[in-house]
Amino acid sequence: MNSAEFEYYGWNTPNGQKIMIALEEVGANYHYHPIDISKGEQHTDSFRTLSPDGKIPALVHNSKTPVTLFESGAILLYLANLFPMLTGTNEQDKAKAMSWTLWQVGQLGPLAGQFGRFHATQPTNADAIKHFEALVWRCIDVMEKQLSQTRYLAGEQFTVADIAAFPWIASEQSYLQRYNLGWQEQRPALNRWAKLIAKKPSAINALGLK
Ligand SMILES: N[C@@H](CCC(=O)N[C@@H](CS)C(=O)NCC(=O)O)C(=O)O
Missing domain, CATH: 1.20.1050.10 (Glutathione S-transferase Yfyf (Class Pi); Chain A, domain 2)
Structure with missing residues (x-):
């Protein structure tokens, strides 16, 4: 059983910051998984199952059927669809x-x-x-x-x-x-x-x- 609604995989760079601002803005219940890109953690096989290009950010939405996304634009538009206050x-x-x-x-x-x-x-x-x-x-x-x-x-x-x-x-x-x-x-x-x-x-x- 997952406790958070969203699992956010990112790092403190502009593309990661975007997702965190959006999650904070809607008051989402999320868990932050830091992916230290200076140590190459974006290239591990397990992270690439979430983000095939080996780049942060990635997001998992623990909905009834979990949804996985990569690419910050796709993630933002997905969140905007879930939370109309973002559009x-x-x-x-x-x-x-x-x-x-x-x-x-x-x-x-x-x-x-x-x-x-x-x-x-x-x-x-x-x-x-x-x-x-x-x-x-x-x-x-x-x-x-x-x-x-x-x-x-x-x-x-x-x-x-x-x-x-x-x-x-x-x-x-x-x-x-x-x-x-x-x-x-x-x-x-x-x-x-x-x-x-x-x-x-x-x-x-x-x-x-x-
Ligand atoms: N088009 C991608 C770009 C993502 C991106 O460039 N992420 C950078 C950090 S801001 C990254 O993961 N860099 C590590 C690498 O390229 O190995 C998006 O918008 O999500």
């Missing part, structure tokens, strides 16, 4: 939340990831760093424009889309923070949004913010 209230709002979530997974995340990877492993490769930095600024500007029109990414309600993007932009583990892009000073709407989310108990609990 907008009408079909258009829900569609926007879904669109921005998949934008984060397909654009912001991978581009920021490559930007950080080149900074960390090939600091003399100025062309690659410049290339990915420009693409990251493009993402920042897409968000800035949206957030200068609406309170949150998908509209006036806090949704999975904000949960997906926040750790990539503003958590301590974000490459944008680590390599100090300066978006805080240069993009006021994004800064307002990041400060708003950093005050939420779910983000504070998930990220250990003070």
